[in-house]
Amino acid sequence: MPIETCFPLAIYYEDLPDASQHQQGLIDAVLQLEQAGAERRNYPEMAWTGDLHGVEQIHTNPKFAWIVEQVERHTAIYLLELGVDLTKVDLYIQRAWPIVSRTEQEIGAHCHNTAHISAVYYIQVPAEGTYDPGRLVFFNDARVNEVSPGLGSENTDIVDADNYLNQLHAAYLPVEGRLLMFPAKQRHAVTMNETDELRLSLSFDIVLTATANAAGAYEFLTPPPSQWQKFRSGG
Numbered sequence: 111m112p113i114e115t116c117f118p119l120a121i122y123y124e125d126l127p128d129a130s131q132h133q134q135g136l137i138d139a140v141l142q143l144e145q146a147g148a149e150r151r152n153y154p155e156m157a158w159t160g161d162l163h164g165v166e167q168i169h170t171n172p173k174f175a176w177i178v179e180q181v182e183r184h185t186a187i188y189l190l191e192l193g194v195d196l197t198k199v200d201l202y203i204q205r206a207w208p209i210v211s212r213t214e215q216e217i218g219a220h221c222h223n224t225a226h227i228s229a230v231y232y233i234q235v236p237a238e239g240t241y242d243p244g245r246l247v248f249f250n251d252a253r254v255n256e257v258s259p260g261l262g263s264e265n266t267d268i269v270d271a272d273n274y275l276n277q278l279h280a281a282y283l284p285v286e287g288r289l290l291m292f293p294a295k296q297r298h299a300v301t302m303n304e305t306d307e308l309r310l311s312l313s314f315d316i317v318l319t320a321t322a323n324a325a326g327a328y329e330f331l332t333p334p335p336s337q338w339q340k341f342r343s344g345g
């Protein structure tokens with residue numbers, strides 16, 4: 111009785127071979143940015159995220175040049191695997207920011223609605239041990255096998271055998287030096303850092319547009335920003 115599956119979510123990752131060479135420089139750069147950032151704007155149980163504190167353009171900061179180059183390279187590989195013709199799209203890092211997660215801090219469920227691909231790079235991860243360093247959790251919002259909507263709700267005991275055909279989330283343990291990419295619209299969260307150590311990561315939001323002169327593509331892919339014109343008046 112075979113059961114086949116289809117429509118897989120593509121989560122890409124690569125352990126960057128020269129990560130350790132760049133680790134200390136990135137740690138120092140992130141902690142400096144955290145110190146210099148705006149006054150804390152989120153709850154203490156939430157990890158410090160640069161995007162909420164005016165630190166969201168690290169892609170233009172030379173201290174992050176190495177990882178930006180890696181993000182560009184691996185985004186291209188990821189898109190090729192997804193069947194995208196890279197000659198027909200331009201790729202942009204739209205924003206990028208650091209995340210500092212201290213003891214008992216987490217990040218609630220969200221999507222990166224203004225981007226197409228999201229990447230995360232783990233600079234420093236507390237050693238695996240008794241306590242969980244916090245996992246990246248992807249939520250199965252499509253629930254393609256939930257034959258009656260809501261059947262898998264936590265409020266019922268109707269689906270009582272968890273298996274790969276009804277799984278509602280997938281959790282990824284962070285790995286130091288790992289770059290991971292996923293569709294930006296995929297809802298996700300980061301569970302609590304239960305260790306006493308810092309967890310440092312970087313987040314990148316990447317956008318695809320059509321290339322110039324790709325007129326037929328513009329109905330489906332944003333035209334290149336070089337062709338836009340900002341309102342000259344206040345509108």
Ligand SMILES: [Fe+2]
Nearest residue numbers: 220221222298
């Ligand atoms: Fe996120």
